[in-house]
Amino acid sequence: MIPVAWYLILSGVLFAVGLAGVLVRRNVLVIFMCVELMMNAVNISLVAFARSFTGVRFAGDAFVIFIITVAAAEAAVGLAIIVSMARQNDSIDADQIDLLKD
């Protein structure tokens, strides 16, 4: 019997780690991986909630499936962007690309 709070704390920890990774790392690919980690952290909490609240039925599971779908789509597009970015700037270093300024 595992209290739901454990899952939530785990989720929070993983999310925080992902967040720190996004901020600390310079490699765009690693940053992207950290984003995936943050999503997984959220997925855990969703499933844990789904198991503790009966009224919502399969909402948690369904959400997780959609998130995984979106994550897959995101990975496809995001990696495409990274490829194109690397082709243009010859770098995938987050600290050398300031295109958002324009």
Place this chain on the structure above:
Amino acid sequence: MVLEQLIFFVLAGVATLSSIGMVLMKDPVHAALLLVFTFFNLAGLYILLGAEFIAALQVLVYAGAIVVLFLFIMMLLQVRPGPSLNRLRFFQTGFGPVLALLFLAEVLVVVFASGFALNGGKGFAPFDENNKQAQQMAASVKYVVETAVPLKDASGNTVGGSAANPGILPGLNTDKEPVTAGHPALLGKELYSTYLYPFEIASLILLIAAIGAIVIARRQLSNDNEDDSPSKIGRGISLAGPIPGSPQDLETKKEDRLLEAAERKLVMKK
């Protein structure tokens, strides 16, 4: 139930550590491998939660597809470390973990202050007779099973189901097999009924993402962005410039010159 908790601690601890490792690894390939490891641990946790289908998805999609994609990209692109142009880099590196810890603290506060406190919620386990939540969950599953529309084959006979509830789920005999919340059959039923529209939209998103990825990653035509690059358009619509000759004007002009120089440098680099 100690075993169950023990398994949770092992899985959660390994996941946490490997994720931290992922963040700390210099080599992105190592990071990706640690990420796969984390995902495997998380899949174990899903099984522990009774969500076997999602656990399978986790392994297949995340570990199997996405991370492999990452590795492919890493193979394609070589990372050349260069000087950081980001003036906030120091702040980001120093303050990022602090922010993450702050966020974690907030989550802990919320969890502890809410009804999910460690000793208050009494935990959660599927099919625990003494657990009211679990009983409610079982009732909910039962509700789904009972209200499902019977399926019939071509000759009009109900397909599958139990004696009490004939032909609910194809290929599933509810009398023989226990029906859990994570059962793919139930989940699929739900996805194709309650979440039909989101499901369709998700498929559309996948299609768009596939096309988008092709369009973005395709090698661009040589003089595509010569004339109306966003940067030029952006500067073109500045309506209210400073008064000509004023200090602000001179400053902007100076900045403009710098920008132009930077742009020229970029073009030359290409």
Place this chain on the structure above:
Amino acid sequence: MTAKDIESILWLVPAIPLAAALLNGLLGIVFLRSKAKKNLTPGQLTIRYATSFIGITAIVSALVVSIICLVFLIGQPAPKEATARPDEAKSAQLMTTGQAASTAKLAAPDLQTAQAEPENLRRVEVKEVYTWIASGDFQIKVGFLLDPLTAMMLVVVNTISLLVHIFSTGYMRDDNGFHRFYTYLPFFTFSMLMLVLANNFLILYVFWEAVGLSSYLLIGFWFSKKYDWGRLLPPAANVKAFVVNRVGDFGFGLGIMWIFVTMLGNVGSDYAKAHNITNGFDRLNYANVFGAFNEALKTNALGQTTLTLICLLLFMGAMGKSAQVPLHTWLPDAMAGPTPVSALIHAATMVTAGVYMVGRVSPLFGNSSSAMLIISIIGILTAFFGSTVGCTQKDIKAVMAYSTVSQLGYMFFALGVFGWVAAFFHLMTHAFFKGLLFLGCGSVIHANEEAIHEGFHEIKHNAEAWAKQRYPNDPAMAEEYAFELFEAAEQAIEYGVDKNSKDELLRMGLDPQSMDYMGNLFKGMPLTGFSMTIGAAALAGIPLTAGFFSKDDILGITFSRGADNGINYVIYAIGLFAAFLTAFYSFRMIFSVFYGKDFRLPAAMNRLAYEGMNRKAAELGIANFNPREIVNFVDGYASKTEAASSLTPIAVKENTPNMSFPLLFLAFMSIAAGYIGLPTAIVGEGNNFFESFMSSPFQTALTVKPLPREDAGTTIFLLILSGLIAIAGVTLAFVMYHQRRASLPERAGQLSGPLYAVSRYKWFWDELYNLIFIKAGLAFFNGLRLFDKYVIDGAVNGVGWLTRQSAQQLRKVQTGFFGNYALYMAIGLVAVVGLFYVLSGNKIF
């Protein structure tokens, strides 16, 4: 001829002048524009003259219709209460004072039926000529009301307007805006006719403003004039007239609104219910307003204070239009318009509108004795003010202008002492003799200008001859010098030579309107001189002229009212003194313009021409220059005998018949008009034709306060007294200006000291207004400007500065590195989660 016929032709009176104005305007726009006369083709010249013909024809037609209306009204029997018997009046007075409530209750219905029953045959009302605005139940109708007051005004306005039209064919002969003039004149006439004909306060107000607009157009007729000998220039003068009138019209508008509000309230609603008036705007009809107000006054539904305030607000409008102190300042400056326009404004249209309005609203004014007291005080003040200022003005038109102000003052204090008929009698006679005097002034000025122009030709001709003789070998140089000298002389005569000179002549140039440079004109223009002398006699109140009878009527009634209120004796005394001054200044003008020993124009021209030519000669370096070799003007009449070859006689000539005919006609009227209103006390009850005819519009007011009846002896005594006063004034003027003995005027001026300055500078009204409104206003608005510049603009610019500065700082946030944006997002995430948790009110642990 029945009332129906009159109803069917009445609309022609204003419609024909309007049609003429529109037609002329159209002709002018299509064919003429503002080309100079000499650039016109023969066809255009024909159209140019056609405009005047159209204007004159229109006014003749309108006049004929007006006379038909007047004759029709005269043919109708007088209404019973036209002249209220004293006993009836007494009971009415009792009722209004409300001394005996029971009697009032008994008598009131009787009186009401008595008033309602006998139909007033001297009154034709066309309820709806056309509907101006129709939107369901909301209807504003234009209606006409014809009663003796209107008919008299129609005839007077049309007569004066016709004569002005005829006179202008001569006066405006060479003006480029001839057709424009003949567009504005009929329009002005139309506006005034509509004002007089209106049966409704709203239409009255509309055309009250239309008259203001027309006067604006006409006063500013010569809008391109650059120099007017120190007077206000037309574009400024018309704005001044408009603005000063706005002040009065503000009150007038408020008064009408108050009436409307009252009529929409209980007072009007009860009346409307009783008389079955459904349309809201019909409540503004005169008959309904007066009926409702009178009933409300009887039942005390309407307070005396409200009535007085309404009357005073209305009177404010009259003060503006009729140039009463302190809103008179526009009128003297309205002289900037062409002189025939001044004649029209002063004699018939515009300024009489105020008097007419007070007369028209007599049922309200008559019930408010406090308002009437204020009117009489303002009136006598104006009369006194105008007559004192008139004594010292040099500009012939200014004398006339202040004379008008003064005479309007007479009319108003006549109204103020409930002398309704006397006021309108004076309005009529004044229209004739003031129209005459103004047209005469125009004639004199025109002749003067012609003489000056003739002088210019002489100078040019002589200068050329002189130069040819002096420089026989160099024709080009001679021509140039001749031209330069002529131009210098012309400039000097027109604009003066030295702007800082103390001598007015050298400073301002030769003003053709200044009486300083006239004199002995009778010899040149006998017709003008003769008719203007008659006009001045009428203005002065010389016995047996029209002005004598009408002015005495006013003074007589004021004297009789002394029995009611002692202040009227004071008014009478001041009025008498003003009459003395009037006689003095009118004949001062006559003597210094038409009589006297010398014609002072040639000498003035000589002086200016010599001064100008001398200066030019010095500039050009002509040695031994003697301007007398070029030109030496002398009086063309006085010095015929000594006329030598070197002298150039200069003289004014009588104008063409189209300009002298109106003068003669008006001169006749200035005498004859008085005999339709001989004093009742002398000729007997009912034989005063004007009074018995004109009484019916004032029926209600006369019931409240009937005309006093003096015995014949007192009346004759008063007549003789005012006659003597007038003659005394004339004698003084004769001694001072005809004989010019030992420079009496100058000595009188010195003796009176500050009084002279007060009169010469028009009691310093303009200076006072300048100080109060212009200087203080400018200071105030300058303050506002500074406030705007530093506070408002400062705030606006400050916001801009702040935005710019903060943007300068904030743009640094936009680094373009997405890691930074992630950082900001993370900060935001932590902050928002924390904030929500704090806001949720949960305890942290």
